[in-house]
Amino acid sequence: MITQETIDGIRTVFKDASGGSLWGIPYTMNHEIGQSPKHIWDGRTMPDPMHQPPTYIGYTVPDPGPAPGWVWLGTPGWFGSMKPEEIELAKAFIERLRNADELPGWPGEWLELS
Numbered sequence: 001m002i003t004q005e006t007i008d009g010i011r012t013v014f015k016d017a018s019g020g021s022l023w024g025i026p027y028t029m030n031h032e033i034g035q036s037p038k039h040i041w042d043g044r045t046m047p048d049p050m051h052q053p054p055t056y057i058g059y060t061v062p063d064p065g066p067a068p069g070w071v072w073l074g075t076p077g078w079f080g081s082m083k084p085e086e087i088e089l090a091k092a093f094i095e096r097l098r099n100a101d102e103l104p105g106w107p108g109e110w111l112e113l114s
Contacts, residue, residue: 026071
């Protein structure tokens with residue numbers, strides 16, 4: 001659920017390459033190692049469902065996607081099943097980024113908020 005508190009906690013904004021969704025991330029990237037949101041997105045894994053038992057920790061498969069705590073801010077022109085008040089918060093945040101010329105435009109693009 002999007003609240004003003006979650007919006008205020010966003011430190012990095014990322015436009016994913018798979019669907020163009022905009023994500024708010026509540027932390028900055030580690031510049032010392034060249035980290036980007038795409039590294040986190042691509043690095044996610046899940047237990048391999050084909051391995052028996054399926055919950056064995058040593059066997060995983062790629063499961064790209066957002067990390068826990070990331071805030072989905074919608075896809076251009078679509079806000080899914082967000083409640084009206086969440087849509088308004090997301091739209092206001094996106095408009096604030098657009099007015100400051102800080103809105104990621106291309107898939108895979110990201111920026112840290114000042």
